[in-house]
Amino acid sequence: MNAKPRVAFLSSRIDWISLQILILFVFTIVYTVIIWRVEAPNAQTTLDIFRAVVKAVVPFSQYALLCILGVFELGGTLMLLYFHKIEQATKQGREQGIEQGLEQGRSEAHRAWSDWNTRRQEAEAKGLPFNEPPPSNPENGTRK
Secondary structure, three states: OOOOOEEOHHHEEHHHHHHHHHHHHHHHHHHHHHHHHHHOOOOOOHHHHHHHHHHHHHHHHHHHHHHHHHHHHHHHHHHHHHHHHHHHHHHHHHHHHHHHHHHHHHHHHHHHHHHHHHHHHHHHHHOOOOOOOOOOOOOOOOOO
């Protein structure tokens, strides 16, 4: 798996930075509008509204940034763990499938050899000529 480059700030992935900034921007705008609507009826001047909004939005944006980074990092870590488990299960399943395939191939080769030997013995018991070639040797793939 290719490791994506990371930015020094909280070791966040580069391809996530623009999305994190966009989400933070949208959250901040929405929260600013909510605070503005709540504070507007109580304020005497526009400066009072502006002060109330800044006083509420600055701490919010700091916490929102930490929450967004945390969600992205936690989500990314969980995805990496999930994909690692999937790769392990796939590898284990592939190895198990190869083992089962080899075992099935061996049993089929032994069964073919046993069936050929049974037909040969029956033909000998009846006194009939038996000129069927033997199957491949299950051990090395050659004929008898």
